[in-house]
Amino acid sequence: MNTEMFAARHIGITEKDLPKMLETIGTDTMDQLIHETIPDDIRLKKPLNLPEGISEHEFLSHVHELSKKNKVFKTYIGLGYHESLTPSVIKRNILENPGWYTAYTPYQAEIAQGRLEALLNFQTMVSDLTGMEIANASLLDESTAAAEAMTMLFDIRSRQQKKEGAVKFFVSEEILPQTLSLLQTRSEPLGIELVVGNHETFDFSEGFYGAMLQYPGKYGQVHDYANFVKTAKTHEIKVAVAADILSLALLTSPGEWGVDVVVGTTQRFGIPLGYGGPHAAFFATKNDYKRNIPGRIIGLTKDTDGNPALRMALQTREQHIKRDKATSNICTAQVLLAVMAGMYAVYHGPEGLKYIANKVHTHTRMLTKGLEGLGLEQLNSSYFDTILVRVKNVEKLKEIAVQNSINLNYVDADTVSISLNEAVSESDVKVLMYCFMKSLDIKNDISFAAEIDEVISGPSQRKTPFLEHEVFNSYHSETELMRYIKKLERKDLALNHSMISLGSCTMKLNAASEMLPLSWSNWGNIHPFVPLDQVEGYQDMLKSLESQLNEITGFAATSLQPNSGAQGEYAGLMTIRAYHESRGEGHRNICIIPASAHGTNPASAVMAGMKVVVTKTDDNGNIDVDDLKEKVELHSSNLAALMVTYPSTHGVFESSIIHITQLIHEHGGQVYMDGANMNAQVGLTNPATIGADVCHLNLHKTFAIPHGGGGPGVGPICVAEQLKPFLPTNPVIETGGEKAITAISAAPWGSSLVCLISYGYIKMLGAEGLTNSTKVAILNANYIKDRLKGSFDVLYTGERGRAAHEMIVDCRPFKTNGIEVVDIAKRLMDYGFHAPTVSFPVAGTLMIEPTESESLAELDRFCDAMIAIRAEIDETSSEDSNNVLKNAPHTLEMVTNDSWNFPYSRQKAAFPLSYVAENKFWPTVRRTDEAFGDRNLICTCTPIEAYMEA
Template sequence: MRTDVFAQRHIGITEDNISRMLKTVKAESIEQLIYETLPSDIRLKHPLGLPKALSENEYLSHLKKLSEKNKIFKTYIGLGYHESLVPSVIQRNILENPGWYTAYTPYQAEISQGRLEALLNFQSMICDLTGMELANASLLDESTAAAEAMTMLFDLRGREQKKNGSLKFFVSEEVLPQTLSLLQTRSTPLDIELVVGNHNEFQFSTEFYGALLQYPGKYGQVQDLSEFVAKAQKHDIKIAVAADILGLTMLVPPGEFGADVVVGTTQRFGIPLGYGGPHAAYFATKEAYKRDIPGRIIGLTKDMDGKPALRMALQTREQHIKRDKATSNICTAQVLLAVMAGMYAVYHGPKGLSYIANKVHASAITLASALEKLGIEQINTSFFDTITIKADASKVRPVAERNEVNFLYNNNGSISISLNEATSIHDLEQIVDIFAKSVGKDSIRIDSLSDQLAIEPNLRRTSPFLENPVFNSYRSETELMRYIKKLERKDLSLTHSMISLGSCTMKLNAASEMLPLSWAHWGNIHPFVPVDQAEGYQIVLKELEQHLSTITGFAATSLQPNSGAQGEYAGLMIIRAYHESRGEGHRNICLIPASAHGTNPASAVMAGMQVVVTKTDDRGNIDVADLEEKAELYKDRLSALMVTYPSTHGVFESSIKQITKIIHDNGGKVYMDGANMNAQVGLTNPGEIGADVCHLNLHKTFAIPHGGGGPGVGPICVSEELVDFLPGNPVIKTGGDKAITAISAAPWGSSLVCLISYGYIRMLGEKGLAQATKIAILNANYIKDRLSGKFDVLYTGEMGRAAHEMIIDCRPFKHKGIEVSDIAKRLMDYGFHAPTVSFPVAGTLMIEPTESESLAELDRFCNALLSIRQEIETSSADNPDNPLKNAPHTLEMVTNDSWDYPYTRRKAAFPLPYLHENKFWPSVRRVDDAYGDRNLICTCAPIEAYQEA
């Protein structure tokens, strides 16, 4: 074995394993298996031409050199992004800890209690600081959160108003430019009219259903918004406020002056800038809107023993349930970043946050005072961290850049300076010196920070916050380290065992891919610095775009969408823009197969399209006759087909080229959902099958970790005729010549984690990427054949092969009283996370092993399922007191003095020998979802509140 070949470290199957596995799947070679799996007419005919693979050491050296091309200036641009100090205890124990970053979305609550508690902390923090009653567990960024607020308020009040012929949403001119751009994107397909103006001059009218205000404003002015909100309430206008999270420790929270929604970012709570992301946005609202709030909510419930437990609440609100009736397509949150931000508040507590905020505020006052002594006027009358001054940018900017300092140079001729927690007195003196030189005066020495306040008395916060014990108990690093570890131990992640979720591709997130995320030259760059200061990033991002375009067979790529669902939406908005550019804006029909993921129809509706569902046949494939009939029926209005390939059923449909031709012949475009690209890379691609645009889940196929439910990245790759429409950004130019407005806040989305996918491609190289795909397919077919005869596989290709995933049918066990959920919970006792439950077919498990798992792990997983199958045989619907119905079994349950079950403790907890060596214990018994939804508690309430509920 060559120790310098990354593919041999990433791919879990060795050459020695392959021959044994081929016997199981009855194939002479991997090439035969691939031939029997992929239709021959879509196989790639030529090499992709990707760069030669680098060893891990070569890659890290390469990335180090690129990082040094980035210029780390002191940056005071603001606009929602600020340098922050990541506490080392959080960086080491969460950001750099695979126990946290390799976990999956907490759909299986019993083995996710640690992450759920950390998210409950986050929600509690947000409710306290905003003064609102309910918060979700994070969104993608501040701008998309503001857009979600606009559409939620639209759903609450706007739809009824639309009947009256007027539908307007007011946006304060103080709103961040990237947010305004994103509001333009989201409002257009919904026919919402944006009205931008000075909120102090706003003429209240029943034509408006809602408004968005910025607090403080983009140039730092803090205004009293209470009068505006009071007038809006009289006119039944709903109010959203985008608020600075650190500023809310000093400013009256929007909930106290009547806001309906408060949104923002928690980036400055210990999250690296990362050239734009990932960062956790927040969204807080009134409890009355609990069934309308987008994203995930973590709530308290009880388990089978009546003890407190956490889980995701009110899931019937979500897109995977509501599909085309959904008001949002949100699928990915920013869990890892929300956990970090929440832990920042746990570590610092209310006094620590107040200290940081006061220091930032004092720094701004001190700087303003020093500049005024130089004769430079500061124009904000009330401010928190940002001052705006009248100065000649043409004189200031060259001096600032020579001193490696960035300010915000405004279009109105003023200059804004946003200070942050990392700003020191030395930094303030440097800023003063820059301005002194620009006006030809001597600089001013600063000995200490001002003890004055620049916030009007009526705007100062008086209410307490973060009073819960969790925010007042972990001041020392020792205590916080132990608290983080206590939560980590409650969560099953890839550090424990294979997570075989179909359509989610939980593969290795290699250490060499992850290490650079902690390097300062990648982490500490503001997304709006001049691009020549981010040369290293520009090289990586452009190369990654080129590699992804090559892999998909397309002409260009945009990395801006910061989740898969955002990528879907971006792709459809580009198709919409393309049709409009040709005078065919009336094309609004989107064909979607019945088996599609719930985000597909939700995204289509958000893009202003009308969803028409096409049938699937008995084999799970698209019913081509039905598709053709509907394509021809709607040929004058056909906009797009959304198709997943291989299908959601884990099959390479042989009719795919026929399908794409039908759509093109009828004037439509083909959008391919890239959720299953792990079965395509290096063997076929969306361009080859005839698609026009696809999104890729970098957090699936390209090795970005799921982080417990986010971050995700969902870039879009497009054909030549769609390149001009790739999304832009209002601050830094991106996108095509006819760019649609922004899809996410930052120009290149979550740039920092794109380093991971860049490393994955550069270290595997073309040969390694193709081998990874082949092994993923081999592993899936190996599991399928090992389970054969005990579990029915619902769908296979024409030669009996699965793609990279397969669906096993658990419905035949109902006569034994066993549901698919019982199998999912029992797998926890065997140390495994359940595969995807009841999607795309109710009562089934969708299994995807990926290429990273070893043969020993595949066998362990198969043995667990086969053991459970034997348990099903001995179960009876007449006697539900069995290991499956009682699963999962906790340590407390098994070690209890009494044991009243008709099977042994060993059978409950140690059904197979390997568990004696490495046992993972679920921390709660099966949770009661319905109880939690009836008695909604979504903050860190004391136990008494739970007991009263």
């Protein structure tokens, strides 16, 4: 074994494992298995045109050299992005800790209490600082959060009969440019009319349903919006505010004015700039809108014993229930970053946040006083961290600033804005002063006024307390925070404990060598709007990644801007929409979607202004081609697109796929391929070969970006030649095609920092390693399928009886024993495993995907657990609910309690197989009560007495 080969470290199956596995599945060779799984007419005729893989040592050396091509300036551009200081205790124990970054979305609450508590802290922090009643557990970035606010308020107009026909949305000219671009993207397909103007002269006329304000404004002015909000209320106009979260430690919270929504980013709470992301946005609103809020909410409920327990409330997989009626297609969040931001608030506490905000504000006032002493005019009458300065020679100032490794925001020919941050020291302020003095040819010593005027007016000064809960006032030493983080980590099952075989979610190895560069300052500390000549390392990496993905998909171009899979879906459909409009066929608005599709598909289509037509699946789980043909012909003149997942959501390579895509093209439509199952394609087939025109890729699935407990995700789109001109742009740094659609996410290249992971994954595996990964993913799935034969039925297979990289196990027959699929999911926790995907895409089933990273020993442990559970099912009856499955999971408190009132042993409950004792994972709560939590919604850190009263 060549131990320098990354593939040997990434792929869990070795050559010596193959004979046993192939014998189990009944095939002689791996090639025979692939032949029986993937139709021959879509197999690639030649290997991927990518270099050979390199070793981990070579990659780290390469990416280190690449990082040197980035220039890390002191950047004062602002516009929603600021250098922040990540406390080392958070960096080491969360960002760099696989116990946190490899966890999955907390759908199984009993083994996710740690990150659920961390997210509850985040929600509490946001609610306190914004002055709002409820907050979600994060969104993707500030601009997309603002767009979600606009569309949520649009959706709830029907509650106010006078506003049902209102379609106008006022946007203050103070809004961040990237946010305005995103509002333009989202509004047009939905028929929302944006009106951009000055909030002080807005006339509140008929036809407006909502308004969006920026606080402070994009160039730093702090406005008192209280009267605007009061007047808006009298006209029944809902108000959303995009707020800087650090400023809210000193400024009046928007909630005190009575606004309806507050959004923003928590990036400056200890999250690296990362050339644009990932960062956790926030979304806070009133309790009245708790069932309309996008994304996820963490709520408090109780377990079987009546003890407090956390779980995802209300919004859990909302779009899978509502599909084309969903108001948002958001499926993931930015959990890892939200956890970090919440811990930043826990570590600093309310006094620490005030100290940081005051330090930033004081330095800004010092700079203002110094510049005014030079005879320069500062234009903001009230400000927090950003000033707007009229200068005499912008070009000369810019030249001197660059010589001193400084970036400013050059607004126009005679104006510059400067945004300070927590990393700024008094010496940094002096360097800024020096640059201005030199541009003015002033040679005096730098001096600051002894007295610095107060510049935040009385009405704008915060007078209300925040972060009063004990959690924000207890862990201010590193020792205490380290232990608190560890306490939470121990409550969560992540990939560093056992296989997480979630179908459609591809929980594979997130290699340490892929992750390490994320901590390096030459990658982390770069603002997304710096000049391109300062980011040659980033540009080389991003362009290489785009090229790699083009080769893997067979397409002509890639946009890395979408920062989640749902954003990728939306971006792909918007490029299709723009393509049809460019050909004078803007009337094409029918999107055909199979009934088995991921729930975000129909939600994305509606957001893109399309009408959803659902096509049937046949008895084998494939697209019903006759039904599809009938609907295509019926809607031929208006057909915009088909959305198809391949291999199908049922885990099958449908042999009719080329016929299907040709049918769509014959009737003028484009084919969108959902890339959720790309882990079964790489190196063996690709979207272009099956006839697709655009696909999104989940870099957090196939390409090894960790799930982070529910985010970050990255969902780039790859497109055929005809769609290339329409790839999205950015209003500050131009990206995309010559006919680019407006922005999809806030930053030009989305979550650039974590793209390093996928770049490393592809570079280290190389063409052969990528292809072998796909083959082994298919091998592992078929091995599990055949090992479970006789215990569980697999719902769908291909024409030759093979699964793709995942399979659906039917648990519905066990209802006769009184056992539901959820009982199996909870019992798996006692065996040390996270359940596979539950009841998607078919109710009462488990969808299993082992990935290529797991060893044969781990696959066997999982199969042993499933087979043992089947034996336990056979021991139960529908008349007796006091059994080991219905009572699962079993906690340490149960097993060690003096009282044991169960008809089975403690050993059977907690140590059902011998391997469990070697590495026991204890769920910290018993089964959670979902309904109770929704009836008694508590979504912030609340004294336990208040919970018990509920």
